Amino acid sequence: MGLFYGAKSHKGNDPTLFNGFPGTLEIKHAIPGRIRFFAPSLVQLSKGKELLEERMQAIEGIEQVKVNTISGSIVVLYREEKIEKILILGIIIKLLGLENKLQTKEVPLVRKEIRKWNEALSYSLYEKTRGLLDVKAALSLVFLFYGIKGLFFSTEIAKANPYSLLYWAYRSLVLEADHQ
Known part of the structure; x- marks a missing residue:
């Protein structure tokens, strides 16, 4: 028993x-x-x-x-x-x-819904920019922009570490391209 x-x-x-x-x-x-x-x-x-x-x-x-x-x-x-x-x-x-x-690993309902929202938003942005950007590329560019800005132009320590932002941009842009 x-x-x-x-x-x-x-x-x-x-x-x-x-x-x-x-x-x-x-x-x-x-x-x-x-x-x-x-x-x-x-x-x-x-x-x-x-x-x-x-x-x-x-x-x-x-x-x-x-x-x-x-x-x-x-x-x-x-x-x-x-x-x-x-x-x-x-x-x-x-x-x-x-x-x-x-x-098979079950995916929680909230994660499924977030994935659907992301796909819909990504598709909308892709269509609006005529294939130039999707959500992942736009977010990567935001990380890249704030990373470079924080690295060269900011003296505030309390903000996000610019190295982290650059790393996130690299991970989302470069490594994603390797998986496609």
Whole structure:
């Protein structure tokens, strides 16, 4: 029972338990001989429920599998002496085809939205300048301008370090060109 972090055991929360893969395949409850998973990909899935149940029950050590496509829940009754919990998790991942989803890194919603805004603004600036600038080039030129201005014409110490501004301009202009 000490394998699944975050899953609720019959004695409450055990901090040594494995929680699964949030958003892909989560372990919601685990007691000896019974484990309940939540798989968002199963919600409202019209086909495959019976196939998943049949294939899992054909595995030695798994006694019964109940799939609920309304809630995305998978309840597995198993014999502890015959099969490991981690193997059950792996079987479900394989049967649902979730391997690729586990390998891709999820991007937070805010970052996705910022990326969309940046693309829209960049496209607008590119169109307005007839292909002369995009947001990255404009920002790099601003860094370059303030870096040179701060390096040669400023005596104030409290402003941004001109070397940092020059470095940011270099990174965004020169290194970006290498990636294209």
